[in-house]
Amino acid sequence: MLGPGDDAAVVGAPDGRVVVSTDLLIEGRHFRRDWSSGYDVGRKAAAQNLADVAAMGAVPTSLVVGLGVPADLPLEWLDGLTDGFRDECAVVGASVAGGDITRCDLVVIGVTALGDLGGRAPVTRSGARPGQVVAVAGRLGYAAAGWALLEAGVPENPVLEEVVVAHRRPGPPYAMGPGAAELGASAMLDVSDGLLQDLGHVAEASGVRIELDPRAFAVGEPVSVAAKELGVDPLEWVLTGGEDHALAAVFPSEVRLPPSWQVVGRVVEGEGVLVHGREIGRRGWDHFR
Amino acid sequence: MLGPGDDAAVVGAPDGRVVVSTDLLIEGRHFRRDWSSGYDVGRKAAAQNLADVAAMGAVPTSLVVGLGVPADLPLEWLDGLTDGFRDECAVVGASVAGGDITRCDLVVIGVTALGDLGGRAPVTRSGARPGQVVAVAGRLGYAAAGWALLEAGVPENPVLEEVVVAHRRPGPPYAMGPGAAELGASAMLDVSDGLLQDLGHVAEASGVRIELDPRAFAVGEPVSVAAKELGVDPLEWVLTGGEDHALAAVFPSEVRLPPSWQVVGRVVEGEGVLVHGREIGRRGWDHFR
Numbered sequence: 001m002l003g004p005g006d007d008a009a010v011v012g013a014p015d016g017r018v019v020v021s022t023d024l025l026i027e028g029r030h031f032r033r034d035w036s037s038g039y040d041v042g043r044k045a046a047a048q049n050l051a052d053v054a055a056m057g058a059v060p061t062s063l064v065v066g067l068g069v070p071a072d073l074p075l076e077w078l079d080g081l082t083d084g085f086r087d088e089c090a091v092v093g094a095s096v097a098g099g100d101i102t103r104c105d106l107v108v109i110g111v112t113a114l115g116d117l118g119g120r121a122p123v124t125r126s127g128a129r130p131g132q133v134v135a136v137a138g139r140l141g142y143a144a145a146g147w148a149l150l151e152a153g154v155p156e157n158p159v160l161e162e163v164v165v166a167h168r169r170p171g172p173p174y175a176m177g178p179g180a181a182e183l184g185a186s187a188m189l190d191v192s193d194g195l196l197q198d199l200g201h202v203a204e205a206s207g208v209r210i211e212l213d214p215r216a217f218a219v220g221e222p223v224s225v226a227a228k229e230l231g232v233d234p235l236e237w238v239l240t241g242g243e244d245h246a247l248a249a250v251f252p253s254e255v256r257l258p259p260s261w262q263v264v265g266r267v268v269e270g271e272g273v274l275v276h277g278r279e280i281g282r283r284g285w286d287h288f289r
Numbered sequence: 290m291l292g293p294g295d296d297a298a299v300v301g302a303p304d305g306r307v308v309v310s311t312d313l314l315i316e317g318r319h320f321r322r323d324w325s326s327g328y329d330v331g332r333k334a335a336a337q338n339l340a341d342v343a344a345m346g347a348v349p350t351s352l353v354v355g356l357g358v359p360a361d362l363p364l365e366w367l368d369g370l371t372d373g374f375r376d377e378c379a380v381v382g383a384s385v386a387g388g389d390i391t392r393c394d395l396v397v398i399g400v401t402a403l404g405d406l407g408g409r410a411p412v413t414r415s416g417a418r419p420g421q422v423v424a425v426a427g428r429l430g431y432a433a434a435g436w437a438l439l440e441a442g443v444p445e446n447p448v449l450e451e452v453v454v455a456h457r458r459p460g461p462p463y464a465m466g467p468g469a470a471e472l473g474a475s476a477m478l479d480v481s482d483g484l485l486q487d488l489g490h491v492a493e494a495s496g497v498r499i500e501l502d503p504r505a506f507a508v509g510e511p512v513s514v515a516a517k518e519l520g521v522d523p524l525e526w527v528l529t530g531g532e533d534h535a536l537a538a539v540f541p542s543e544v545r546l547p548p549s550w551q552v553v554g555r556v557v558e559g560e561g562v563l564v565h566g567r568e569i570g571r572r573g574w575d576h577f578r
Binding site for chain 2: 001002005006007008009010011012013014015016017018019020021022023024026029030051052053055056058062064065066067068097098099100102103104105106108110111112113114115117122124125188189190205
């Protein structure tokens with residue numbers, strides 16, 4: 001409604017409530033300029049916040065960005081970043097409403113996304129109840145596979161490209177967020193730290209146990225190919241890899257889910273997240289195997 | 290409505306629009322840990338964004354914060370920062386709705402403030418018209434005087450304390466923002482970079498000239514004392530000092546302004562900001578004198 005250039009932007013909030021999510025991305029920690037272009041970083045930074053908004057059951061409406069940039073940052077990198085923000089926003093019909101830019105010795109990106117609930121109740125992490133089912137929409141393990149390939153220095157090639165691109169530009173299933181809310185999801189979040197860890201937040205906030213059946217996961221073909229290349233178990237990426245920003249939601253068992261949602265487990269009484277009936281502890285996946 | 294702990298927060302936006310402002314503060318550039326406590330930095334970081342929201346004529350409702358912190362940051366500094374955010378929000382009846390924390394080699398603070406217009410039109414920078422008057426509410430030159438004292442290494446003493454505290458905790462006149470909108474202000478901003486520079490934005494956005502009468506400025510007693518201590522002209526701090534987050538607004542000449550607003554100039558046809566009939570150019574105040 002009023003964009004960049006004033007003290008503040010004005011954004012429509014027809015619902016009378018606004019959903020707001022903020023993240024800080026630091027060069028060297030959340031992205032590497034030798035691995036990702038400015039455009040990719042813009043897409044990714046926008047995606048992770050827009051996905052947070054979608055995971056509440058809201059439709060993202062706008063983004064505001066605070067940028068810290070070194071004096072020697074190439075202008076084309078900054079232009080790419082801006083284009084990336086714009087294009088990722090366009091995917092959901094949102095726009096960049098405003099921002100702030102300042103000097104900093106490294107690239108720092110503060111992203112805040114706003115969204116509208118359209119009359120729906122927000123879908124939090126605390127609504128999972130025993131007897132409900134756990135389902136995921138979107139990709140799992142892709143970004144982790146891409147990161148592993150880049151870290152291992154595997155030369156890029158067409159067969160492996162899809163997971164590397166997934167690392168650079170997540171592509172969350174935004175529309176599934178409000179869609180899940182309409183279907184009656186009782187809890188939801190976006191998978192940013194890995195499915196096991198993120199479902200652990202749902203289990204804790206809801207006071208329940210979540211049991212996953214790893215046989216239920218359809219491991220993506222590109223993830224399998226990358227796993228073979230590196231000689232690892234692809235299921236590890238699927239269960240512990242973050243940054244794909246898939247959506248994980250809990251539904252009453254009677255809800256008829258469309259095929260975009262894959263049922264991967266169920267909610268029972270208790271605590272923690274169990275795979276094959278065993279809890280993945282602090283020592284992680286390797287120890288569990 | 291829904292605070293920290295989920296993917297995103299939910300904030301009331303009864304107006305159906307939401308005002309949003311974001312800033313990135315970098316250690317060493319926007320604050321120094323040897324000059325300001327964590328608490329002071331929290332107050333100041335919150336204040337500058339809450340003031341941006343107030344300068345649109347809105348009432349601030351909430352703040353979200355993205356934090357980058359070094360591993361060796363003392364916990365009490367972080368606690369102080371959090372307390373500072375909370376206390377500055379409390380001044381306007383707002384609250385901290387959510388945030389994100391990550392590691393970074395230096396302290397980086399991304400602050401986003403939201404506000405509600407309560408049915409009023411946003412007061413932008415582009416509404417100044419010839420024949421109107423320019424007025425300011427709040428303090429001018431205090432923070433600049435405090436910064437100059439700290440930079441000069443003047444030992445802190447009770448007489449000079451007020452300006453040093455003003456540098457650390459600005460104390461913007463928040464309520465005057467929505468108040469100005471109610472009075473019929475046609476343009477407004479908060480003074481963050483210095484009155485001359487900020488009014489330059491109003492002049493440019495509105496396509497007008499602003500003429501200031503420096504004799505109209507009541508130089509604060511603590512600013513005069515600090516100026517005497519350092520042997521400088523206090524009016525320089527008043528006209529070019531930023532960070533007090535006073536509000537500068539343009540009103541139709543027939544509006545009867547309450548005493549909290551001090552008329553300091555008028556809007557005429559033309560461009561730029563003139564003091565004593567002369568424009569302060571890029572070479573700044575010293576050259577002008």
